[in-house]
Each structure stands twice: as C-alpha cells, then as structure tokens.
Amino acid sequence: MSSRWLFVLPLLMALLLGGFFGYALLAGRSPEEIGSPLVGKPAPSIDLAPLHEGGKRLAAADWRGQVSVVNFFASWCAPCQVEHPLLMRMARDGVRVQGVNYKNKPEDAKPWLARLGDPYERIGVDADGKAGVEFGLSGVPETFVIDRAGIVRLHLRRPLTPDDAQRIRALVKELAK
Amino acid sequence: MILLALLAAPALAVEPDEVLADKALEKRAREISAEIRCVVCQNQSIDDSNAEIARDMRRAIRERLTRGDSDDAVVAFLRARYGDYILLRPPFDPRTWLLWLGPPLLLLFVGRLLYRRARARAALVADAPRELTAAERRRLDALLREDETDRQ
Amino acid sequence: MIPEVGHYALVLALVVALVQGTLPLAGAARGDPGLMELARTSALAQAVLVLVSFLALTWAYVVSDFSLLNVVANSHSSKPLLYKITGVWGNHEGSMLLWVLILALFGAAVAAFGSNLPATLRARVLAVQGLICLGFHAFIVFTSNPFARLDPAPFDGNDLNPILQDPGLAFHPPLLYLGYVGLSVSFSFAIAALIEGRVDAAWARWVRPWTLAAWCFLTLGIALGSWWAYYELGWGGFWFWDPVENASLMPWLLATALLHSAIVTEKRDALKSWTVLLAILAFSLALLGTFLVRSGVLTSVHAFAQDPARGLYILGFIVVVTGGGLTLYAWRAPRLPAGGLFAPISREGGLIFNNLLLAVLTVVVFLGTLYPLLLDALGGDKVSVGPPFYAMTFIPLSFPLIAAVAFGPLLAWKRGDLLSALRQLATVGAVAIAVGVLISFIAQRHVTLAAIGCGLSAWLILGALYELARRIKLLEIPFGDSMRRLAGLPRSSIGMTIAHASLGICMAGIIGVSVWQVETIAVLRPGDTLSHAGFEVSMERPREVDGPNFVAERGRITFRREGAVAAVLEPERRVFKTTRRQTTEAAIKTTLLADIYATLGESDGKGGWTVRLYYNPLAPWIWLGAAFCALGGFVSLTDRRLRIGAPWRARRAAPQPAE
Numbered sequence: 001m002s003s004r005w006l007f008v009l010p011l012l013m014a015l016l017l018g019g020f021f022g023y024a025l026l027a028g029r030s031p032e033e034i035g036s037p038l039v040g041k042p043a044p045s046i047d048l049a050p051l052h053e054g055g056k057r058l059a060a061a062d063w064r065g066q067v068s069v070v071n072f073f074a075s076w077c078a079p080c081q082v083e084h085p086l087l088m089r090m091a092r093d094g095v096r097v098q099g100v101n102y103k104n105k106p107e108d109a110k111p112w113l114a115r116l117g118d119p120y121e122r123i124g125v126d127a128d129g130k131a132g133v134e135f136g137l138s139g140v141p142e143t144f145v146i147d148r149a150g151i152v153r154l155h156l157r158r159p160l161t162p163d164d165a166q167r168i169r170a171l172v173k174e175l176a177k
Numbered sequence: 178m179i180l181l182a183l184l185a186a187p188a189l190a191v192e193p194d195e196v197l198a199d200k201a202l203e204k205r206a207r208e209i210s211a212e213i214r215c216v217v218c219q220n221q222s223i224d225d226s227n228a229e230i231a232r233d234m235r236r237a238i239r240e241r242l243t244r245g246d247s248d249d250a251v252v253a254f255l256r257a258r259y260g261d262y263i264l265l266r267p268p269f270d271p272r273t274w275l276l277w278l279g280p281p282l283l284l285l286f287v288g289r290l291l292y293r294r295a296r297a298r299a300a301l302v303a304d305a306p307r308e309l310t311a312a313e314r315r316r317l318d319a320l321l322r323e324d325e326t327d328r329q
Numbered sequence: 330m331i332p333e334v335g336h337y338a339l340v341l342a343l344v345v346a347l348v349q350g351t352l353p354l355a356g357a358a359r360g361d362p363g364l365m366e367l368a369r370t371s372a373l374a375q376a377v378l379v380l381v382s383f384l385a386l387t388w389a390y391v392v393s394d395f396s397l398l399n400v401v402a403n404s405h406s407s408k409p410l411l412y413k414i415t416g417v418w419g420n421h422e423g424s425m426l427l428w429v430l431i432l433a434l435f436g437a438a439v440a441a442f443g444s445n446l447p448a449t450l451r452a453r454v455l456a457v458q459g460l461i462c463l464g465f466h467a468f469i470v471f472t473s474n475p476f477a478r479l480d481p482a483p484f485d486g487n488d489l490n491p492i493l494q495d496p497g498l499a500f501h502p503p504l505l506y507l508g509y510v511g512l513s514v515s516f517s518f519a520i521a522a523l524i525e526g527r528v529d530a531a532w533a534r535w536v537r538p539w540t541l542a543a544w545c546f547l548t549l550g551i552a553l554g555s556w557w558a559y560y561e562l563g564w565g566g567f568w569f570w571d572p573v574e575n576a577s578l579m580p581w582l583l584a585t586a587l588l589h590s591a592i593v594t595e596k597r598d599a600l601k602s603w604t605v606l607l608a609i610l611a612f613s614l615a616l617l618g619t620f621l622v623r624s625g626v627l628t629s630v631h632a633f634a635q636d637p638a639r640g641l642y643i644l645g646f647i648v649v650v651t652g653g654g655l656t657l658y659a660w661r662a663p664r665l666p667a668g669g670l671f672a673p674i675s676r677e678g679g680l681i682f683n684n685l686l687l688a689v690l691t692v693v694v695f696l697g698t699l700y701p702l703l704l705d706a707l708g709g710d711k712v713s714v715g716p717p718f719y720a721m722t723f724i725p726l727s728f729p730l731i732a733a734v735a736f737g738p739l740l741a742w743k744r745g746d747l748l749s750a751l752r753q754l755a756t757v758g759a760v761a762i763a764v765g766v767l768i769s770f771i772a773q774r775h776v777t778l779a780a781i782g783c784g785l786s787a788w789l790i791l792g793a794l795y796e797l798a799r800r801i802k803l804l805e806i807p808f809g810d811s812m813r814r815l816a817g818l819p820r821s822s823i824g825m826t827i828a829h830a831s832l833g834i835c836m837a838g839i840i841g842v843s844v845w846q847v848e849t850i851a852v853l854r855p856g857d858t859l860s861h862a863g864f865e866v867s868m869e870r871p872r873e874v875d876g877p878n879f880v881a882e883r884g885r886i887t888f889r890r891e892g893a894v895a896a897v898l899e900p901e902r903r904v905f906k907t908t909r910r911q912t913t914e915a916a917i918k919t920t921l922l923a924d925i926y927a928t929l930g931e932s933d934g935k936g937g938w939t940v941r942l943y944y945n946p947l948a949p950w951i952w953l954g955a956a957f958c959a960l961g962g963f964v965s966l967t968d969r970r971l972r973i974g975a976p977w978r979a980r981r982a983a984p985q986p987a988e
Binding site for chain 3: 004007008010011014015018020021022023024025026033034035
C-alpha cells in the first residue's frame with residue numbers, strides 16, 4: 001500500500017456510493033417495478049370464452065387491423081372500480097376497449113358491470129389466470145395497448161390515472177393513422 | 178424438545194393439488210420454480226411464495242413441462258413476459274459482467290499483487306538473522322566443546 | 330410524567346454528547362488533563378441518561394400508557410408481558426433508542442475499563458463515540474421521537490405485528506445491535522489512532538477485545554435471525570440471501586477479517602493501515618445495514634419501518650462518519666511506518682489470505698445486494714440477484730478460505746513451512762477426502778457440493794482438534810502432562826480451536842439440510858396415514874384453542890417408526906383478535922441430529938387438511954455451530970492478555986504465544 005492514491009481510493013468509492021444512494025432515495029425509483037418486456041413484441045395468443053351469453057370470443061386474431069386497448073379487471077378488485085369511469089369515457093369516445101375478466105366468477109362480474117357500466121367491446125373469461133400469465137400479469141388491473149399489427153405498444157401495471165387515459169387516447173390515435 | 182413458531186402467511190407455497198404425479202417432472206418444476214422470482218412479493222422465489230400469481234406461474238411451468246417443453250424453454254417463456262426481473266440468477270451479459278466477474282478478478286489481481294510483494298520482501302526475510310534450531314544448537318555446542326577440548 | 334422524564338433525559342443526553350464529542354478532543358490536542366477527564370464523566374453520564382430514557386419508554390409499554398403514540402401503534406393491553414417489553418424495539422423509534430442505548434453503554438464501558446489506556450487515546454476514543462452518539466440522538470429527537478404524545482388517548486392499542494410476537498425475533502435485534510454498535514468502538518479506536526498518528530501492538534491489543542465482543546454478538550444475532558426464519562417461514566429454509574440478511578452478513582465478514590488482521594498488527598506490528606481501514610469499513614457497513622433496512626431503498630421482507638426522510642438523514646450521517654473516517658485515513662495512514670517482514674508462506678501470510686478472501690466475499694455480497702439498484706439507476710434495466718447467484722459465487726469462493734483455516738495455525742510466524750504443515754495434516758486430509766468420497770456415493774442431490782462440503786467440514790473439525798492435540802503434545806508425553814499443558818494454554822488459543830471447529834459443525838448442518846432434506850406436501854385426513862422420510866404419519870382432527878390474544882386451530886400429528894411413536898407435533902394456525910392477522914405455527918421436534926418439522930395449512934373443506942412435513946438432517950448443527958463459534962469468541966475474551974484493562978504479563982507456561 002505504498003502509493004498514495006491507494007489510500008484515497010476507499011474515500012472516493014465511499015463518496016461515489018453515497019451520491020448513488022442519495023440519488024436512489026430521491027429519484028423515487030421503485031425497486032419493485034418489474035418492467036414490461038412484452039412492449040414491442042407480438043401480443044400473446046389467447047382464445048377466451050365470452051363472459052356474456054352470445055358474446056364474441058376474445059382471441060388474438062381480433063387484434064389484426066384494429067388498435068385495441070385490453071384491460072384486465074375483476075369485480076373483487078377495488079382499484080378496478082376506481083379506474084372504471086376512465087374506461088367508460090374512452091369507450092364512449094370510440095376507443096376499442098376489450099376486457100379480460102380475471103379469476104372472477106361470472107355471477108359476480110355481470111352484476112358489477114351492470115352497476116358500473118360496461119365499456120368493453122368484448123370480454124374474455126380468464127377463470128384460472130392462464131391468460132394472465134400469458135400477458136405477464138402481476139396483478140389487476142393492468143392495461144395493454146395493441147396496434148394493428150398485433151404488437152403490444154404499451155403496458156401499464158397499475159390502475160389508470162386520468163393522465164394515463166390521456167396518454168392511451170393519444171397513442172391509439174397515433175397508431176390508427 | 179418441541180418448538181413453536183409463528184408464520185407470516187396463512188397459506189404455504191406449493192399446494193398438494195399442484196404436485197405432478199410424474200416425480201421427475203415435478204422435480205424439474207421445483208428446480209425451475211426455485212430460480213424464478215415472485216413478482217408481487219419481496220425477494221421470494223415462486224417456490225416459496227403464497228401469492229396467487231406465483232401459484233399461476235407454478236401451474237404454467239408444470240403445464241409446459243407436461244407438454245414436453247425443455248427447462249430452458251419454460252424459463253424463456255416466463256422471461257419473455259416478465260423480463261429479467263424474475264430470474265433470481267441474473268443472466269451473464271455485458272450489463273452484469275461487473276457483478277459476475279468483479280469478485281473473482283479482484284481476488285486474482287490483488288492476490289497476485291500481494292504475492293509478488295511478499296516474494297520481494299521474502300528475500301529480506303531470508304537475509305534476516307534467524308534462530309538456530311534445536312539440532313543446530315546441539316551441533317554448535319558440540320563444535321564449541323570440541324574447540325574447548327582441542328584447545329586443552 | 331414518566332414519558333416526559335424519558336424525553337427530557339434524551340434531550341439532555343444530546344447536549345452531553347455534544348460536550349463529549351468536542352471538548353476532550355481539544356483537551357487531547359492541548360494536553361489539558363481536565364478536559365480529557367471530561368470524556369469519562371460525560372460518557373458515564375451519557376449512559377445513565379439514555380438508560381433512564383429507555384426505561385421510561387419500557388415503563389410506558391409495561392403499563393400500557395396509551396397516551397404515547399408509539400405505544401398505541403405497537404402494543405395492546407392484552408399482550409403477554411414479555412412481548413409488551415420486546416415491543417419497545419419492535420418498531421422504528423424504539424429500535425433506534427435501543428441502538429443509542431447500546432452505543433452509550435459501550436462508551437461507558439470504554440470509560441470504565443479503559444483505565445490503562447493512555448489519557449490522550451482514551452479521550453479521543455470517547456470523543457469519537459460521543460460524536461456518533463450525537464448523530465443518533467439528533468436523528469431520534471428530530472425525526473423519530475418515541476415519546477410523542479397522543480391526545481385524546483385511545484382506549485387500547487393497535488397491537489404489535491404478530492410476526493414480532495415471537496422469542497426468536499424479539500431478541501434478534503438487540504443481539505444484532507450489540508454487534509453493530511460494538512464495531513463502533515473499533516471504529517473510534519481507529520479514528521483516535523489516526524489522529525494520534527500511532528498504530529502499534531498495544532493499540533491492536535486494546536482494539537481486539539472490543540472487536541471480538543462485537544463479533545460474538547453479531548454471530549449470535551445473525552444465527553438467531555436465521556433460526557427464526559427457519560421455524561417461522563415454514564419451508565425449512567434458513568438463509569435466503571435477502572438484502573436484510575446480507576446487510577448483517579457484510580459487517581460480520583469484515584469483523585471476522587478485522588479480528589484476524591488485528592492479530593497480525595499485535596503480534597508482528599504489520600498490516601497497520603489495513604487493520605485501521607477494516608475497522609472503519611466494518612462499522613460503516615454496520616451503519617449501511619441500518620440504512621438499507623430503515624430507508625426501504627431495497628424493499629425487502631423486513632422493511633416494516635420505512636421513511637425516505639429518515640433514510641436521507643441516516644445516509645447523510647453515514648457519509649459524514651465514513652467519509653470523515655476515510656478522509657482522515659487518506660491523509661494520515663500513508664505516514665504509518667511499515668511493519669515487520671514476513672515470507673508469503675507464514676502465519677502472517679495465512680492471515681492475509683484469510684483477509685483477502687473475506688474482503689472478496691464481502692464484495693460479492695455487496696455487489697449482489699446493490700446491483701439491482703445500480704442497474705436500475707443507470708438505465709432502468711431490471712435484474713434480480715437471488716440465492717442461485719450466491720450459490721455460484723459466494724459458496725465456491727468460500728471453499729479456499731475454509732480449506733486454509735486448518736493450515737493457518739500450523740504455520741510459524743514470519744516464515745512458515747508449508748511442507749511440514751502438509752505432512753502434519755496428511756492424516757486429517759486423508760480422512761476428509763475419504764469422507765468426501767463416501768458422501769459422494771450417498772448424496773441424493775448436489776453431489777459435488779455435498780462431497781466438498783462434508784469433506785471440508787471434517788477437515789475443519791479434525792484440523793482444529795489436531796492442532797490442539799499437537800500443542801498439548803497429546804500422546805507424545807504422559808497424558809497427565811498433556812492435560813497440564815491444556816490447562817496452561819492461553820484462552821485465546823482454546824477459543825480459536827472452538828471457533829474453527831464450530832465452523833465445521835455449522836457447515837455440516839448447512840450441507841445436511843441442503844442435500845438430504847425430505848419434503849412432503851399432502852392433504853391429510855384424520856385417521857389416514859402417509860409415509861414421510863421413513864415415518865408413518867397420522868393426524869387427529871384439528872381442535873379450536875384459545876390463546877391470550879388469538880384463537881387457533883391446532884393439529885396433532887403423530888410420527889411413528891415401526892409402530893413406536895417418534896414424535897407428536899402440534900402445529901397451529903392462529904388468528905390474532907385485534908389485527909385479524911393469520912399466522913401459522915410450525916412445530917419442530919429435534920433430536921440434535923435431525924429435525925422433524927410440520928406445519929398445518931388450510932382445510933380443503935372435504936375433511937382433509939394440507940400439511941407440510943419436513944425431515945431436516947443435521948439442521949440443528951447450523952445454529953449449534955454458530956452458537957459454539959460465538960462461545961469460542963467469548964472464551965477468547967477471557968484470556969488474560971485480552972482482559973480489558975489488565976496489564977499484559979507474558980505467561981511462561983505457554984510454549985508459544987498462540988492464536
């Protein structure tokens with residue numbers, strides 16, 4: 001340890017780390033966030049039975065040629081109820097919103113939709129959560145935007161906020177061009 | 178001696194209804210599960226986790242194995258959907274070189290440095306006067322005694 | 330009234346810490362004995378004041394004073410008395426008060442036992458302790474006041490998290506803090522030595538007992554935490570490489586390195602600047618551990634107390650402590666004179682090898698713990714670092730270290746003879762290799778790991794015993810003389826033998842569970858039997874039981890072997906009345922060679938219950954080994970030469986100074 005800089009090295013390392021920790025604390029990054037590797041990749045191929053009698057199946061083939069917003073929801077999930085009005089408004093403005101009813105009994109989901117309104121163009125039933133795993137779900141609600149080529153363009157692992165809704169509208173408009 | 182203890186969660190990871198009849202497949206499933214991180218818990222593998230989603234992932238793993246997928250294919254399937262986040266063993270690529278190679282390289286580099294310095298200084302040690310061993314001491318005494326007798 | 334006394338004492342302690350941290354330093358610089366003496370009186374006053382404060386808070390918990398916010402949030406009148414008391418540190422504010430209490434008590438211990446220290450060194454050590462106290466006092470008083478009042482007082486409290494109502498977890502923090510804070514003394518000694526510009530054998534001899542005491546407590550604290558995880562989480566794991574576990578492991582690794590490097594500094598006057606650096610870093614990592622847990626920067630299982638503002642304060646404090654210490658180091662350490670010379674193959678060389686590997690292992694854990702955070706901050710890439718990573722890095726890197734443990738003590742100081750050490754250990758080595766080969770035939774999983782692990786464990790235990798036998802000339806001289814030699818050995822060398830052999834015991838336990846654990850997960854109906862690890866297992870219908878603050882469903886599971894009852898286990902599922910939280914209790918029967926382990930899960934609604942059964946061979950050895958390891962440390966502490974305050978007298982009876 002004869003050379004002088006070796007004695008300064010620990011100090012430099014410590015200051016570097018200190019600055020780094022300060023940044024990590026203040027940047028408010030959550031180490032919990034998983035990220036969304038599906039973005040930019042083709043949407044997973046699923047084929048789900050409809051929730052409503054006589055409704056259409058929700059299948060990957062429907063995502064060709066149209067921009068779709070796919071929203072995973074359940075009646076037992078409180079945040080779903082919070083974001084629901086935003087989806088209603090989106091559907092009213094002509095955005096194609098599709099639902100995946102996640103691990104939910106149809107007899108619970110139907111009255112819930114009857115009470116809050118049904119924004120979904122079609123609803124697939126994911127009774128055992130298989131479609132959830134296909135989509136890399138970590139909880140409900142989660143929302144995906146899929147473009148006309150069937151590529152996932154956006155994935156939000158959280159209940160929608162009004163800002164998120166704005167962003168989705170803008171993106172849908174952009175992709176529909 | 179019976180110890181009683183508390184548990185954090187009511188349910189417990191792998192449930193009996195998940196277990197595959199095929200022992201070899203089940204073993205592979207458990208091994209894969211131990212390497213996949215649960216996405217809603219803190220630092221648990223899906224093998225240890227009680228979360229619903231972890232259970233779904235365990236089921237997906239078993240389903241794919243039963244269908245005949247290789248272990249790598251099963252892991253790739255999950256990785257494509259959840260990202261590198263779920264690999265408890267981080268992949269080896271330029272981003273993680275420091276993590277994987279840092280410690281062994283540090284060991285080699287510092288070890289070599291220390292050894293060479295010690296070697297350089299060992300020469301000094303060798304030149305330093307040292308204690309006589311017991312055998313040498315006896316021989317010296319004997320020689321000295323011979324000297325004595327010679328002189329007489 | 331009593332809480333006010335506690336609060337007042339705490340504020341007074343802050344003022345005292347301010348005095349303790351400044352005036353003695355000036356006194357030491359000017360050679361003013363009055364100001365230097367102030368260090369002792371203020372350190373003792375500091376301890377009394379913080380103790381008063383801590384007892385006041387404990388009192389509020391014991392009598393369930395719900396006018397205190399802290400008591401309301403973490404206690405309940407129906408809680409058993411033991412958990413009312415342990416609830417004091419089962420929360421952020423209380424645990425910080427405990428931390429500063431231990432800090433003040435260590436300071437007082439230095440003041441009381443340090444009568445043979447040079448006056449200037451003592452004044453400086455106590456002043457640095459005072460400054461550390463000051464930082465924590467300010468933290469508590471300004472961000473985490475445990476004496477905050479609540480008006481109007483509610484009728485009852487919110488109850489403590491049921492997970493914390495458990496003996497293992499209740500005593501895990503105090504032990505860990507004793508370890509963390511004990512390292513503050515080594516840190517203060519290092520800083521004082523840098524200020525004085527002198528590091529010598531005497532200094533190393535004063536530092537060693539404090540480091541050793543801290544290391545013992547840290548060992549026990551980590552072992553207790555691991556034991557708690559083992560019986561509490563219910564799947565037979567004992568170490569999860571969780572960030573919080575890693576946060577306590579890193580200071581332990583460095584403290585172990587410091588113990589060994591201080592020996593070289595004491596015996597051979599070498600490695601001075603390295604020993605000082607280790608003392609600074611070990612305490613810094615202890616602080617970092619606190620920061621990681623308290624800030625939630627790396628959310629993990631234990632983060633039940635998180636607050637970014639607090640995190641930022643602790644971070645600032647660490648930067649001041651570590652940065653200050655390292656600045657002083659960068660400035661003063663290069664002037665420390667070089668120490669004694671030695672050849673690469675020598676006792677010193679062995680101890681340097683030990684330090685190098687321990688430092689590298691610390692780097693492995695450090696990188697593994699912080700890498701996800703680092704990548705995330707640099708570019709948002711997500712990675713996780715979990716047990717499989719450590720199994721591929723930490724474990725193999727620890728093998729050469731463990732293999733070297735048996736060699737070190739057989740090498741002479743200055744210039745050792747590797748060949749002669751090899752020759753001496755030939756029998757031990759042969760036995761170890763035979764054990765490894767044998768194990769490779771009977772291991773069911775991880776064959777290589779099992780063979781190497783068991784071989785090394787035999788090598789450690791036999792190597793330590795061989796070294797002891799050689800030192801007392803067992804079988805070379807009459808047995809009675811050997812026993813006399815044993816009685817005359819320095820305690821520190823007996824402690825070393827115990828600690829090194831215990832490492833082997835602990836390792837055998839780890840390998841045993843990892844390789845031969847048997848797990849059975851099944852739905853069991855009352856009256857059915859299933860076979861598990863050679864037992865026939867049956868269960869009676871679970872009953873409802875009433876506890877002091879919970880109701881439980883208790884199963885009764887009987888393990889028979891060839892008709893004879895081997896164990897009756899009563900695992901439970903509890904629901905706590907106030908929080909409605911559910912917990913599951915594992916039941917364990919241990920034979921000291923293996924654990925039979927059972928937990929009760931949900932009913933399937935068709936008359937069956939999910940049960941999870943384990944058979945864990947050698948599991949108890951993990952914690953026995955760790956406990957014996959700490960015991961070895963305590964035995965060493967009783968060595969005359971390390972006895973705090975006792976002047977050193979060389980013992981003629983000892984054939985050689987041995988560590």
